[in-house]
Amino acid sequence: MTNRTLNLDDRLYQYLLDVSLRETPLLKRLREETAQLATARWQIAPEQGQFMALLVQLSGARRIIEVGTFTGYSAICMAQAMPADGRLICCDIPGDYNATAERYWREAGLAGRIEQRLAPALETLAALQAEGRGACFDLIFIDADKANYPAYLEHALRLTRQGGLILFDNTLWSGRVLENNPDSADTRAIQALNRALQRDPRIDLSLLPLGDGLTLCRKR
Numbered sequence: 192m193t194n195r196t197l198n199l200d201d202r203l204y205q206y207l208l209d210v211s212l213r214e215t216p217l218l219k220r221l222r223e224e225t226a227q228l229a230t231a232r233w234q235i236a237p238e239q240g241q242f243m244a245l246l247v248q249l250s251g252a253r254r255i256i257e258v259g260t261f262t263g264y265s266a267i268c269m270a271q272a273m274p275a276d277g278r279l280i281c282c283d284i285p286g287d288y289n290a291t292a293e294r295y296w297r298e299a300g301l302a303g304r305i306e307q308r309l310a311p312a313l314e315t316l317a318a319l320q321a322e323g324r325g326a327c328f329d330l331i332f333i334d335a336d337k338a339n340y341p342a343y344l345e346h347a348l349r350l351t352r353q354g355g356l357i358l359f360d361n362t363l364w365s366g367r368v369l370e371n372n373p374d375s376a377d378t379r380a381i382q383a384l385n386r387a388l389q390r391d392p393r394i395d396l397s398l399l400p401l402g403d404g405l406t407l408c409r410k411r
Contacts, residue, residue, distance in 0.1 A: 218237070245272070253278070270305055328355060330351075354409065
């Protein structure tokens with residue numbers, strides 16, 4: 192028995208996957224293809240994707256924004272879990288991986304549920320507000336440039352409905368959040384975000400040691 196979160200060694204982590212992961216062959220193939228890229232570290236863990244799909248199902252989310260899509264793994268996880276009339280807007284910058292994401296979305300039969308907007312995400316989020324879509328999204332997942340995390344929070348709070356969820360990835364940052372006076376602007380931004388979220392009266396909060404740290408915020 193323990194009263195704190197376990198530290199998973201390789202054997203216990205593999206056991207977790209063996210008894211709980213329900214990754215589809217298509218998702219496994221996408222994950223393995225992504226692992227060949229130089230930027231493979233951007234890929235979320237498969238158990239995190241499955242957890243996010245469960246959040247979509249539990250919340251009944253129909254309108255979702257993803258900030259940072261990469262090869263489309265997390266988008267598939269969420270889009271598959273949405274109702275048939277659900278819509279997911281993916282925000283990313285142009286890159287070779289955009290075509291990979293769209294290819295897998297088509298193969299999964301999800302292309303009609305997903306809209307990919309290729310531009311700096313802060314511009315896309317501001318455009319959505321200008322379109323009159325404030326306070327109407329059920330869930331926003333943020334996994335993009337870390338230096339802009341505090342700015343993404345403010346946009347997300349304006350776009351999310353009351354009771355909606357905002358998810359931030361990489362909030363434990365491989366332990367680098369413990370650094371004193373870090374040189375990295377990304378590390379400083381995540382540290383600032385974590386401190387700000389802890390005392391933000393606009394949200395309910397839980398930081399999970401899942402993947403590289405996943406923070407769940409419920410807009411009050």
